[in-house]
Amino acid sequence: MATVELKNLRKNFGSFVALEGLNLSIEDGEFLVLLGPSGCGKSTTMRLVAGLEDPSGGDILIGGSRVNEIPARDRDLAMVFQNYALYPHMTVGENISYPLKIARVPKTERLRRAKDAAAKVEMDHLLTRRPAELSGGQRQRVALARAIVRTPRLFLMDEPLSNLDAKLRTVMRAELKHLQKELSTTTIYVTHDQVEAMTLADRIVILNNAVIQQMGTPAEIYARPANTFVAGFIGSPPMNLISGAVSGGMFTHKGGTMQVGTADGAVTLGVRPEDIALSHGDADIMGKVYSSELLGDCTLVNVRVGDSLVAAKVGADEGMEMDTPVGLKLRQERLHFFDTDSGNRRET
Structure with missing residues (x-):
């Protein structure tokens, strides 16, 4: 040894x-x-x-x-x-x-x-x-x-x-x-x-x-x-990384605006697919279904938001047709924030 x-x-x-x-x-x-x-x-x-x-x-x-x-x-x-x-x-x-x-x-x-x-x-x-x-x-x-x-x-x-x-x-x-x-x-x-x-x-x-x-x-x-x-390398599928900016506690990105708890500036928000739910009311992100993949115990829904895709891991019976407008709700306690310039994690 x-x-x-x-x-x-x-x-x-x-x-x-x-x-x-x-x-x-x-x-x-x-x-x-x-x-x-x-x-x-x-x-x-x-x-x-x-x-x-x-x-x-x-x-x-x-x-x-x-x-x-x-x-x-x-x-x-x-x-x-x-x-x-x-x-x-x-x-x-x-x-x-x-x-x-x-x-x-x-x-x-x-x-x-x-x-x-x-x-x-x-x-x-x-x-x-x-x-x-x-x-x-x-x-x-x-x-x-x-x-x-x-x-x-x-x-x-x-x-x-x-x-x-x-x-x-x-x-x-x-x-x-x-x-x-x-x-x-x-x-x-x-x-x-x-x-x-x-x-x-x-x-x-x-x-x-x-x-x-x-x-x-x-x-x-x-x-x-x-x-x-690391965020984009670990996980299957990997963490979603969404670019935007924070001002006055509001994170603005191509899919909408949401309240967050991090300092102002250019920010990349990270959220794992399992921490996203489909929303039929109040949504943090709006987009259109790009693909819906049944994996057996769950469905992976890829949503087109601007020029990028956001993956959500949802229930097996929650698959959706392509091009369907959809809202996504993120688990606030599971969000990650990274400085856009350095890529390093922000401690909130």
């Missing part, structure tokens, strides 16, 4: 800044997710921790010891990749036990530990199969078993579920979360999928443009996004 500490970590590729002054502490046994769009610096961070890239500046500490100059093979960590990286000519059992073979562990011990690791991911009945005979989910389980067989002090996972279909991703997320808690191994998980981050993480670090935008528990980030980038 291990803590991880990154101090002012930087990485440049020529003139391109991939990571800029990252400071981050990861607790022993924590499941930390690095989340952000492509090019934000999340995979670079993981590769620096793994020893696959050399930092341009700063320090990497694992278990309290600086590891900047220590080769990847000596850092006692295991990686799980997006593409599984299994040896096609080896059986499941041979793939799982291969790291132990490299470490010169005796054969009988290798077989025992490989079987134990396979059992943890429910693959112990397929040890004689080859990768070509397995489904995508089974291959990912083999890759996980190969990672845990050495009982490393740190797991690094680079979008390991992205090649799976939606249903299998849901199953594997639950299995992965359960397995990590059972093993209590410190884990750094990289993804661009905010649903994965919200469901798996003890703590999320959101990156964009090579810097941290916000870090916290999934509940903290969902309830109080630090800026408009």
Whole structure:
């Protein structure tokens, strides 16, 4: 087991800044997710921790010891990749036990530990199969078993579920979360999928443009996004962001006027789809139905307001025809306000 500490970590590729002054502490046994769009610096961070890239500046500490100059093979960590990286000519059992073979562990011990690791991911009945005979989910389980067989002090996972279909991703997320808690191994998980981050993480670090935008528990980030980038990135569908201005306690925007509790100035109002109701009387926003999507337990109504769309998550039986005029009522206690110029959250 291990803590991880990154101090002012930087990485440049020529003139391109991939990571800029990252400071981050990861607790022993924590499941930390690095989340952000492509090019934000999340995979670079993981590769620096793994020893696959050399930092341009700063320090990497694992278990309290600086590891900047220590080769990847000596850092006692295991990686799980997006593409599984299994040896096609080896059986499941041979793939799982291969790291132990490299470490010169005796054969009988290798077989025992490989079987134990396979059992943890429910693959112990397929040890004689080859990768070509397995489904995508089974291959990912083999890759996980190969990672845990050495009982490393740190797991690094680079979008390991992205090649799976939606249903299998849901199953594997639950299995992965359960397995990590059972093993209590410190884990750094990289993804661009905010649903994965919200469901798996003890703590999320959101990156964009090579810097941290916000870090916290999934509940903290969902309830109080630090800026408009985070607000628009977290949530499915994401938070609605409505531009306008406040004067004398009244927020004016393209869909109407409403009373709010924030200071005067150019403001972006944020409201989540589940905090909006259809209104047949007094409304905060007026528009026309752009689309109505039945999701099973609810309906997602997209309303055209000026040149933007506002999404409302309403009852399953509240679907509406396209182009129908509609009013929306917002839950006042669930509104978020951001400064339009900086994008940062306003404290009301």
